[in-house]
Amino acid sequence: MFEIRIICDPHEADSITHTLAEAFTTGPVRQHATRDGKRTRLYVTADHRPKPEPWPTPDEAYALAPSIIREIGWTARAAAEKPFGTRLPRDFWLRKAAVLDRIALKDEADGFTGDAADVATVAAQRLMDLDDVGVICDPRHYVRQQYAQWAKNQ
Template sequence: MFEIRITCDPVDKDRVSETLAAVFTTGPARQHPTRDGLRTRLYLTADHRPAQEPWPTPEEAYALAPSIISEIGWTARTAADRPFLDVLNREFWLRKAALLDRIALSNEADSVTGDATDLATRAAQRLIELDDTADVSDPRAYVRQQYARWARNQ
């Protein structure tokens, strides 16, 4: 843990605090005017963010997954059997995103062009929205990570 001291214009204090919080894990900013009263001194305790765990490979993530055909059936039945708003739960979007990711991976391996990659990315982004997760650098890798965790607990 360390402390950061910033001297800035008062209008910039929120932007500076938010920018630092995006890079480090920070505590609340303590504010004091400078001696001349024209600027603000900010003091923040900070720490490095923990390193992100490595993304699982597709083989690791989908080792326990049922066949693609089985997952297509589950996704279609779930979408048809439930009222529209009930379909928007996490398990549905996780399994749908994983299914689309697996189809996209298969197409990419076979050099097949189509919409699968775009659809997989969009479904992954929907899962990220549901999870209220920010700063995901690779949405499809996030799906693999979450699916692997989910599958281990089933």
């Protein structure tokens, strides 16, 4: 952990703070005027971001997954059991995104060029939106990572 001190024009403070938060894990930013009152001093405690874990391969992510047919049945039943307009739990969106990813992977392996990959990506993005993910990555890789963690804890 380390402390950063920056002296800047007041109108640059928000931009600098945002840029630091993207590069490091930061604490609260303390702002003070300089002695002459014309510039701003920013003080922030920062630390290096941990290295991200590698994305699991599809085989690793879905090693414990039930068959595609069984997962389609589960998602259909889970959606049908909830009254229209009821919010479905995260597990539903995760399992739906995962089964669509698995279908797309099978199509890709078979050389079939349908819209399965697009549908899987949309479902994966829905999960990322639900999780309010602050990272930019391939949505389908995110689903695999989340499914592998979820399956390990089931």
